[in-house]
Amino acid sequence: MNFWKETEWSEMLFSYLTAGWYDWTVSEDLYKNNTHCWSVTAGYYSHYILTGALM
Structure with a gap:
């Protein structure tokens, strides 16, 4: 088991999930402010x- 590869993979996955969640909350906020x-x-x-991130 290569721990360096696992660390890189989990960091990349965390980054994808964080960016996706952030964009989703920005989208909701813009929708509430009628900036469709x-x-x-x-x-x-x-x-x-x-x-x-799923791929």
């Missing part, structure tokens, strides 16, 4: 990043 065009854009990137 940017809400959709942030939501798209959130889904894109979270899908990448």
Whole structure:
């Protein structure tokens, strides 16, 4: 078992999940403030990043 690879992998996964969650909350906040065009854009990137984390 290579602990360096496992560390790199878990750090990358954490970064993807954190970025996806952050974009999702930004999207919700923009939607509540009636800025729908940017809400959709942030939501798209959130889904894109979270899908990448699943891959």
